[in-house]
Amino acid sequence: MPRGRDLPESLSESAAELVVELRTVKSRSGLTLVALERKTAYSKSSWERYLNGRTLPPADAVRALCTVAGCDPVPLVALREVAAADAAVRKEWEERKEREERADLDEQDERDEGGERGDGLGQGAGPLSPSAHVATEPDPVPRTAGDPGPWWRRWPALVVLGAGVAVAGGVLAAEPWQSESRAAAPRSPFTSAHDGPYVWGREASYPCRIQQHSGRTYAGHSGTHQTVLAHNSTSWDVVEAQCLLHEAGFDPGAVDGVYGPRTEQAVKRLQAKAGIEDDGLVGPDTWKVLRG
Known part of the structure; x- marks a missing residue:
């Protein structure tokens, strides 16, 4: 089945590749959706969603397909884990973007409301009543043009001034880790080398900030000990693995x-030297x- 046929455009590259591989396995086995429903614990409609890219299949479903189709489940399960990790990163990025947009809208609404309140007394409310004139008589003590008046008449300005000082202080406190100087004081051994979700770029290259924490080695991109990485996957976890490979003396390229x-x-x-299965998968x- 051709790559990308009938696949949602929102699918990540790893998720699209997984769907293509699952379709290939199904096609080679000759099994219909009805047969898959009968031979596995998953319904026909579930397999339709998995093979159309609308739902990421659970790892057990991938293993079940390989069991009835006679294929090796390890690469497909690894690819499925990569797709799940990519989906989690994308979801986190979208939620963060949505929160920031909502905060911007709330801030704009507050500014608009403040402007409406400050446009003038009684605007649009008609002439003042006699009682209103009594309530708004001038102060008995005359003020010069340079006199700002009693403190209670100046409290909005004081609040604004205090907020400005707080914001400026927050910016100064945040600047060391938002600027290039953050290399001297990393936020954590896991994410000190980057901000935000991984985005692939042509000819991209990332720094390796090797650190030791609790007897283990980190490069500043990920703290994972479990994520399975397979051929063609892309993520900060892959950057972390590449840095650690360099540190161990095994050149992974860029x-x-x-x-x-x-x-x-x-x-x-690395696996062969360590005496573990040299399958090329980082598990x-x-x-x-x-x-280490």
């Missing part, structure tokens, strides 16, 4: 977050070796 052939070969060499055992 530190770009793309799990390509050179990275896979470096992983296999819990390989992370243990990378972390």
Whole structure:
């Protein structure tokens, strides 16, 4: 089945690749959706959603398909985990963007309301009543043009001034880790080398900030010990693995977050030297070796 056919445009590259692989397995097996429903614990409608890219299949569903179709489930399960991680990162980024947009709208509404209240007394309310004139008589003590008046008449300005000082203080406090100087004082061993979700870029390259924490090695991009990485996956976890491979003396090529052939070969060499299965997949055992 051609790649991308009838797939939602919102699918990540890893999720789209997973769907294509699942479709290929199903096509080669000759199994219909009805047969899959009968031979697995998942309904026909569930398989339709999985194979159309509308729902990410659970790992058990991927294993079940390989069981009845006679394929190796390990690469597909690994690809499924990568797709799940990409989906989680994208969801977190979208939620963060939505919160920021909502905060901007709330701030604009507050400014608009404040402007309406400050446009003048009784605006649009008609002439003042006699009682209103009594209530708004001038102060018995005359004021000069430079006299701002009693403190209670100046409290809005004081509030605004205090808020401005607080905001300025927050900016100064935040600046050290938002600027390039944050390398001297990283926020954590997991994310000190980057801000925001991973976004692939052509010829991108990321720094490796090797640190030791609790006897384990980190490079500042991810603190994972479990995430499974497979060929063609892209994420901060891949950047972390590439940095740690460099640190261990196994050249993965460019530190770009793309799990390509050179990275896979470096992983296999590391696995062979460590005496673990050299399948080229970065899983819990390989992370243990990378972390030291």
